[in-house]
Amino acid sequence: MSIVAPLGSGMRSEYHAAMKLSLKIGAALAFCAAAALAPCSTFAQPAPATIRTLAVQASKSSAQPTGPYDERGWLDRFYGPRKYAPAWNPTTAAAALWVLNRATLQGLDPRDYGADALQRQLSAGGGDPARFDVALTSAMLHYLADLRVGRVRSEYHTRLPDARLRQYDPVERLRAGLAGGKLQAAVKAAEPQLRLYGQVKAALAHYRDLAKQPYPALPAPGAKVAPGGTYPAARDLFERLVLLGDLPADAAPPPDGTYSESMEEGVQHFQARHGLLDDGVLGRGTIDALNVSPAWRVRQLELTLERLRWLPEVGRGPMIMVDLPAYRLWALDNGSDAAQSAEAPLEMRVVVGALKTETPLFVGQMRYLEFNPYWNVPRSILEKEILPKMARNPRYLEQNDMETVPANASVADLKAGKARVRQRPGAKNALGAIKFAMPNPMDIYLHSTPAREAFQRSRRDLSHGCIRVEHPAALAQFVLARQRQWNADTIQDALQPGPTKHVDLAQSIPVVIFYATAIVDTDGSARFAGDIYGRDAKLRQMLAARRSL
Template sequence: MAARLLRHRSARRGERGGRATGRRWRSSAIFQHHNLPGTILDRQTHFGATRITLHMLLLLLLLLSAPASNSEDAFASSAAIRAAIARPDALPAAAQDMVARLYEAEGYRPLWSGGDGRHARQALQLLQEAHAHGLEPSAYRLAAVPGQPDDPAAHGAAVDVALSGAVLQLLSHLHFGRAPPEPAALPAAEQGPDYDPVEQLRRALVQDGVAQLANDAAPRVALYWRVKKTLAEYRTLASLAGQWPPISALPHGGKLIVGRPYAGIPPVRQRLILLGDLPGADAAADDAVYSAALAQAIRRFQSRHGLDANGELGASTMAALAVSPAHRVRQLILTLERLRWLPAVRRGRIVAVNIPAFRLWAFDSAHPGQAEPLEMRVIVGAAARTPTPLFVGQMRYLEFNPYWNVPRSIERKEILPRLARDPAYLKNNAMELVSAGGKILAAGTADSMAALRAGTARVRQRPGPRNVLGAVKFAMPNPMNIYLHATSARELFDKERRDLSHGCIRVERPAELAEFVLADTAQWDSESVREAMQPGPTRTVRLGSAVPVVLFYATAVTDRRGRPLFANDIYRLDQALARALHMQ
């Protein structure tokens, strides 16, 4: 992406980009040498929001230049370390308990002043590279080190404790996230071993593993690392692209015709080149012509942004083209944060639904290279009324030809008002009234209607072509009664915006999803699944082992081919998270 930018920007911007690249190279090269002043100088010029003061520079020089043989005498006795920990302004509140546990376990000895200072330099590099994970290095309060300038022992202890606190806080943020998770009702049923930043740091100091701490703390999910790479690319795009002016709507007044010139095409072409949707070989065409290559580039862009890939420059496509790289950077940072919230799930088959993208993926994490993930469109809960909750459930059984047991909230808000207008509504929609004991009641009588209003009777819809759950329901028991299912209203999958349900998730290709989750059961194949989905009695099939279903929210992800995929913030959760992370 950076190469595309440099080819298509002015020489002045190209030179500026070259200087930025030079700074990045110096950053990586300096940290490979024991050259502390160079490291500090680079910290002052790279990632401009972060600065290390001269006072901090002197403290770090004092820390890293101490000979190993007398480090305890030069810096901190046990009492000095205890005093540094006890200072109320020494550490962020979130790190205080971790730091106290760390030094208690280590006998209140200094941890960073021995040897040649390699571990301390590696720790500083970890803090600098927090930026690559979408975290802000300035959040780790190295510059706020207390102590008296004329007291080397207090200085040394303060530096040691502050560096430990910063590293522990970074590890905690990388593994658990900075902000409290968005509403998530259920954890995964199977969790991995607990992650403890204190124990991880202790082990790394003994085993010379400080440089690997960040990688070990970050989520071990392939999507996380793909998004992290895309974040770096879009940061480069944001820094080198300069201003991102709006693109005016094309004045063609109708459908674009391939081969014709249009006044508004050149800025669209240039933007697609920068975003990588129009390859360089196709970029040399006449700037103003709506060519076949340009139409294909528009379709690629539309596909990446969840739009109807028709090659037309409608309002939705123009709006997506107008979104700046800086905004995309923010979306990617928010995705990295949300991925840190996800609980660990066992390796094996997983179903993941990205709510704002209206997409489902099903894959086997134990064998990632064996097959392409199953991907399909979904319909999710309506943003204004019934948003789909975010959680990790466990799919345990399937129901072929299911009944739809209408939730009480829908009975009150929709069924009862419709019955008041049309007493034949239940009959016309293949519905029936059922008593608490399971007895079918006569619809339309005063007693049955009174029972329905009182909640002692309920409505269910019989299996069949009109059933809203379609031919199969994927059950994952949870208090919110959320599940995946087929649908009789298949035309809704053609809509661009598909938050249309009461909260459950309608899947586009239910037969293929059923084959996927039943793959470990010998008697099920594509033919038997399709046979079970034919009209007939309800049939419940329990899975040999539960399949985790991850319902998550990300307006920016990166697919296996490395394509950045963006979606609209339909539930407005990005705004709230950005405020929680102080990004606004």
């Protein structure tokens, strides 16, 4: 799975359609405006004094911001330089409403911007012209800000207004877009520049189309069905797999009532896309996932777009991204589209924090590696796990290659915080042969592991919060690629048992710890995962609460 690879046959047409739509929006806006203007010949021009009064009132009545931006004063800043002259005419108002009514393309909701009411006012000639002008300006400013930094505050936001709105100022962008007849350019510039964002938008459009024709539920088998076994709804299953893109459209249909071997590959592909054990066996979990409605997948994809809007800009160069519910890591060059398409990203499975010890969301900076590291046991693990085991087995530290610091400290010193426990490098070390350090207050980092069997599990939320990586040597090669003294051979040598070796990176590498239950795979198909930490449900509640304010 890649966040940069081009879309495959399943969704390539959707992606290109979205790109063509973006290129033709200027013409579409003009057409839309012309079609809407006939009844608006009496569109009245409001008095500047009235607009000024409304703008000032809006600034005074705005509540303390709870989201990632502070819109107080925006209207005054927008209208002040134009001496509070009205901003909109029938043509530009129709163009703006065309944009707002298509907010669903971005996973946003036109209702958040009062699009329907504004459309009715425009069709009636503007209604109260001053209130219409100010309301449409406010709606567009909020839309641009939402598209740029998201609608609700997240772990990636600070308590201060999002700094990205200094680089992309909605007020200045809207003013320039209107003055230059380039309203859509202001909208396009607000979108996150990650290629993944466009891919998820295409997936969203695809699943919206699927949701227009809901399909019936497939019956659960009485027992697990292997290829060649009997499944009465085999033909329905075949059609479902073709519809979802897991089987090609020209695949041979199965004999009636038989789960054929030719369908196994499609089921395996579906299972892999949905975080299931991809064994090709039909069981309740696979059928349950097949019965999830496209409308629900639409909601998952909408939440992913919102979360992508939260991410701070990390700049060009190497970066690492970890999607927790997908249990996946990608290491890639966050450069131009050409650079992104020239080299596939490094991808691997990961083990992440369990529900009681969730891996937190943040953007860290990887600064150094340690080959053959010590594992400094966190205080929480010492108190909850190590000390009870020491009480039952006085030789526990010795048997697990552990020691106290300072040496030979007593249990009383450990309990009092006067000493700590660490595990020596070696075969038993919980961090394996390498640690990828990104200093942070939570003491979260990436590392290898001697427990290789965990990567074969479909559900891998098993750690105390740190992230175990499947291919540590490959990740080390990516991280050290710009340091000439390091290559595949020298890295393999450093991974062999020996003394701890600290290696500073020539340049820190951003590590984005991310949460998305819907994303795009290397072949262009959507991948879905379980909401392991319940974050989707919480985000839906936050967005609903915002709408009710």
